[in-house]
Amino acid sequence: xxxxxxxxxxxxxxxxxxxxxxxxxxxxxxxVLGPNGHGKSTLLRAVTGLLSPRAGQVLLDGKxxxxxxxxxIAAAGLxxxxxxxxxxxxxxxxENLLMGAYHGPTWSERSARLGRVYxxxxxxxxxxxxxxxxxxxGERRMLALGRGLMSKAKLLLIDEPSLGLxxxxxxxxxASIHKVKESGLSLLIADENANHVAGLADxxxxxxxxxxxxxxxxxxxxxxxxxxxxxxx
Amino acid sequence: xxxxxxxxxxxxxxxxxxAAAPWRRPSIWAIGGGxxxxxxxxxxxxxxDIGTYLITLLILFFVQAVVAQSWNLIxxxxxxxxxxxxxxxxxxxWTSGVLVHSLGWxxxxxxxISPLVAVVAAxxxxxxxxxxxxxxxxxxxxxPRFISGGGYGLVTVQTFQFGDAIGDQRTIYLxxxxxxxxxxxxxxxxxxxxSPLGVAMTALRDSETYAVSRGINQFRVRLVLFAISAxxxxxxxxxxxxYNGGISTTIFDFPRIIDLxxxxxxxxxxxxxxxxxxAGIVIGLNQYLVALGDYQxxxxxxxxxxxxxxxxxxxxxxxxxxxxxxxxxxxxxxxxEVSPAAPRDTTEEL
Amino acid sequence: MSTQFVQAVWGGILxxxxxxxxxxxxxxxxxxxxxxxxxxxxxxxxxSYVAFFVVSKLNLPILVxxxxxxxAAAAFAYLMHLIFIRPVIGKPGFDNSTLIxxxxxxxAVSAAAILIFNPEYKVIPPIISGxxxxxxxxxxxxxxxxxxxxxxxxxxxxLFLTYTRRGMAIRAVSQQQEAASLMAIPVVRxxxxxxAISGAxxxxxGVLLSPFFFLNPNSGFNPMIQALIVTIFGGxxxxxxxxxxxxxxxxxxxxxxxxxxxxxxxxxxxxxIILMLIVRPNGLFGIGEVRRL
Numbered sequence: 034x035x036x037x038x039x040x041x042x043x044x045x046x047x048x049x050x051x052x053x054x055x056x057x058x059x060x061x062x063x064x065v066l067g068p069n070g071h072g073k074s075t076l077l078r079a080v081t082g083l084l085s086p087r088a089g090q091v092l093l094d095g096k097x098x099x100x101x102x103x104x105x106i107a108a109a110g111l112x113x114x115x116x117x118x119x120x121x122x123x124x125x126x127x128e129n130l131l132m133g134a135y136h137g138p139t140w141s142e143r144s145a146r147l148g149r150v151y152x153x154x155x156x157x158x159x160x161x162x163x164x165x166x167x168x169x170x171g172e173r174r175m176l177a178l179g180r181g182l183m184s185k186a187k188l189l190l191i192d193e194p195s196l197g198l199x200x201x202x203x204x205x206x207x208a209s210i211h212k213v214k215e216s217g218l219s220l221l222i223a224d225e226n227a228n229h230v231a232g233l234a235d236x237x238x239x240x241x242x243x244x245x246x247x248x249x250x251x252x253x254x255x256x257x258x259x260x261x262x263x264x265x266x
Numbered sequence: 267x268x269x270x271x272x273x274x275x276x277x278x279x280x281x282x283x284x285a286a287a288p289w290r291r292p293s294i295w296a297i298g299g300g301x302x303x304x305x306x307x308x309x310x311x312x313x314x315d316i317g318t319y320l321i322t323l324l325i326l327f328f329v330q331a332v333v334a335q336s337w338n339l340i341x342x343x344x345x346x347x348x349x350x351x352x353x354x355x356x357x358x359x360w361t362s363g364v365l366v367h368s369l370g371w372x373x374x375x376x377x378x379i380s381p382l383v384a385v386v387a388a389x390x391x392x393x394x395x396x397x398x399x400x401x402x403x404x405x406x407x408x409x410p411r412f413i414s415g416g417g418y419g420l421v422t423v424q425t426f427q428f429g430d431a432i433g434d435q436r437t438i439y440l441x442x443x444x445x446x447x448x449x450x451x452x453x454x455x456x457x458x459x460x461s462p463l464g465v466a467m468t469a470l471r472d473s474e475t476y477a478v479s480r481g482i483n484q485f486r487v488r489l490v491l492f493a494i495s496a497x498x499x500x501x502x503x504x505x506x507x508x509y510n511g512g513i514s515t516t517i518f519d520f521p522r523i524i525d526l527x528x529x530x531x532x533x534x535x536x537x538x539x540x541x542x543x544x545a546g547i548v549i550g551l552n553q554y555l556v557a558l559g560d561y562q563x564x565x566x567x568x569x570x571x572x573x574x575x576x577x578x579x580x581x582x583x584x585x586x587x588x589x590x591x592x593x594x595x596x597x598x599x600x601x602x603e604v605s606p607a608a609p610r611d612t613t614e615e616l
Numbered sequence: 617m618s619t620q621f622v623q624a625v626w627g628g629i630l631x632x633x634x635x636x637x638x639x640x641x642x643x644x645x646x647x648x649x650x651x652x653x654x655x656x657x658x659x660x661x662x663x664s665y666v667a668f669f670v671v672s673k674l675n676l677p678i679l680v681x682x683x684x685x686x687x688a689a690a691a692f693a694y695l696m697h698l699i700f701i702r703p704v705i706g707k708p709g710f711d712n713s714t715l716i717x718x719x720x721x722x723x724a725v726s727a728a729a730i731l732i733f734n735p736e737y738k739v740i741p742p743i744i745s746g747x748x749x750x751x752x753x754x755x756x757x758x759x760x761x762x763x764x765x766x767x768x769x770x771x772x773x774x775l776f777l778t779y780t781r782r783g784m785a786i787r788a789v790s791q792q793q794e795a796a797s798l799m800a801i802p803v804v805r806x807x808x809x810x811x812a813i814s815g816a817x818x819x820x821x822g823v824l825l826s827p828f829f830f831l832n833p834n835s836g837f838n839p840m841i842q843a844l845i846v847t848i849f850g851g852x853x854x855x856x857x858x859x860x861x862x863x864x865x866x867x868x869x870x871x872x873x874x875x876x877x878x879x880x881x882x883x884x885x886x887x888x889i890i891l892m893l894i895v896r897p898n899g900l901f902g903i904g905e906v907r908r909l
Binding site: 081082083102103104105107108112113115119120121122123124128131132133135136140180184 | 781784785787788791792794795796797798799800801802803
Binding site: 535 | 709716727
């Protein structure tokens with residue numbers, strides 16, 4: 034479904050990704066594992082148009098979306114849940130969720146989706162009228178996840194779901210991602226902890242200093258403790 | 267050990283710190299040549315037919331360039347929108363005008379007071395903004411008679427007298443006085459920009475949060491900037507009053523602000539030479555465009571908008587590049603002038 | 617009630633509505649786009665002249681001219697967005713460039729107005745003429761219309777921003793641009809929409825207010841300066857602030873004018889603002905940089 038070919042990207046003055054080849058198939062959970070600062074976020078940002086790639090191609094269902102604007106890519110079904118959550122701070126929890134469904138649906142469809150997200154995160158419903166900036170870290174992460182689910186995503190790209198969270202919250206977050214996976218949505222998750230993503234992954238890529246150094250089925254790669262240790266420390 | 271460390275610093279220095287180079291010195295030859303040319307120029311010009319007219323244009327240029335540079339100092343370098351520059355000019359002009367007209371002072375003495383009052387006015391309101399401009403205008407129009415001159419300004423203020431020089435001779439003296447003010451203002455502003463203070467103010471402009479966290483005292487830096495800016499603007503205002511023999515309330519009219527803004531934008535916002543270049547261009551062009559009447563304003567407006575969007579750095583960087591490519595003996599160090607294209611704080615970072 | 621008092625209250629409410637109407641468009645654009653639109657007065661003038669043209673040259677009634685003037689102002693604002701704002705969106709130096717560009721546009725518009733029409737004062741007929749007296753104070757029906765329109769527009773804009781999809785998207789874009797584009801919200805088009813709405817508001821203000829102030833190539837300038845002051849007073853980017861500040865300043869100005877004379881009205885307002893900015897540097901409702909719509 035998603036195909037990335039020879040993707041090169043970076044920021045002013047420095048190249049971060051040196052030619053990435055990656056694919057995600059329908060219904061698959063793909064994990065990009067790598068230590069901090071090796072280009073995981075840059076990869077997701079380049080795929081979803083927040084950063085324009087210097088070379089290479091991004092294909093969605095065979096369509097070249099490399100030069101599309103971020104909002105068009107999102108509308109096409111690649112939904113990116115960025116690092117740092119990026120909520121709308123002066124909007125309520127409900128409003129934040131509704132913005133997730135900005136593109137496309139009617140209001141009745143929108144409230145139906147709102148209901149489904151509330152079912153997944155009942156806690157969000159209690160906080161519906163609260164301003165997003167008043168939430169705690171874990172709450173923000175759930176809201177960001179819920180907002181991503183409000184859209185009609187084909188593929189959800191999640192950047193470091195557990196970054197900066199307490200262990201208990203981390204568990205809750207991954208539990209809810211599990212539920213998302215079970216619903217049949219394809220996932221591309223960037224993470225630095227192999228243990229977290231064990232149950233979510235069908236395939237794993239290892240990213241090191243801007244290049245994918247290994248890839249393979251999850252049950253094979255993730256069991257290779259020595260290999261993981263050498264890459265992730 | 268310490269010698270080694272010093273050596274290492276010495277090696278890495280040009281790369282590391284040129285952008286902040288407070289120690290950068292201009293070429294002695296350029297300064298000397300400029301001064302000599304400035305001194306000789308009027309003596310040559312009076313020999314040609316339209317020479318006197320050209321000299322008066324140069325005087326106008328000196329005065330406007332001082333104001334434009336002062337404004338650029340706080341707006342271009344300081345990153346603070348202030349629309350009070352014309353008002354400060356007027357404060358300087360009025361101070362000197364009142365001292366001479368109503369109290370009988372000597373104009374040469376009076377214009378030394380102008381900049382001081384302008385500084386006090388700028389710092390007193392703390393915030394030289396459009397509100398200040400409006401207040402100054404209201405005061406100039408409705409104030410006591412010895413200030414307002416009955417609502418139209420002070421129309422008969424004694425002009426500068428240089429012994430009994432008249433005609434061209436007097437114009438040349440006026441030129442030298444204006445040139446002196448211009449030279450001092452330009453030198454001081456150049457020093458400020460290339461001093462630690464100048465680095466601090468660009469730092470504040472480009473990333474306020476970071477600059478403050480590195481221990482830059484925002485309040486003090488801005489205060490000093492306002493003071494310097496107001497000082498020279500006031501001085502230019504004082505000069506202008508005794509050059510024209512009066513000061514009128516039309517000085518507050520909007521086109522004055524626009525002309526000054528055009529100088530900064532066309533020359534190069536936030537660059538050292540930009541306002542000077544811009545003053546030359548705007549004053550020069552105005553001589554031709556004035557015949558076009560309202561088309562002049564139309565063209566000026568569209569040019570402003572176009573340059574601001576499509577060449578936000580103005581013409582100065584272009585001139586610099588030409589100089590570097592064809593005339594400079596060796597590559598110049600990167601300029602201190604940070605274009606408006608410098609990264610800024612965003613709330614996302616907070 | 618004394619005549620003076622009624623005069624001051626009526627004047628204050630009228631001034632307040634006028635200031636609020638102009639400030640609403642300014643604050644909306646600042647809040648959403650971070651654009652200090654100094655061409656707001658020029659857009660006001662564009663709307664007024666188009667309406668004037670429709671009324672005096674095409675001999676159509678003012679009720680037809682009003683929507684045409686409003687649409688023309690919105691179109692002009694959108695054109696300005698396309699040519700001068702859109703190219704620098706997201707680039708460093710956006711605020712400088714657009715600020716100066718809007719100054720340039722406003723000079724160009726007033727010059728064009730002089731060239732196309734002439735510098736003389738024009739008269740636009742009121743939408744409803746006539747007046748009545750209340751405690752010896754003349755109340756114009758057009759004045760009542762302006763007050764009603766201004767309040768209604770504040771309510772509309774508030775409801776639009778709070779409850780509609782596009783209105784919410786405007787707030788989203790103003791608060792977190794990157795997240796907004798990840799939610800499939802077209803950021804640049806949203807900017808264009810806000811600028812066009814703001815232009816329509818300026819045009820409407822132009823057509824409604826010109827019967828009071830007359831119309832000339834610079835007649836948008838003073839209302840814009842007043843609006844700018846109101847916006848700063850109320851907190852840049854705050855819709856509620858623009859409403860409250862408009863009325864506070866309007867009523868203050870009117871009372872000073874009635875009780876101390878016209879000459880003191882402007883200085884009084886400026887003194888009030890300087891005092892207020894010392895106490896609350898970000899305006900009544902502004903909370904500094906972070907404050908968005």
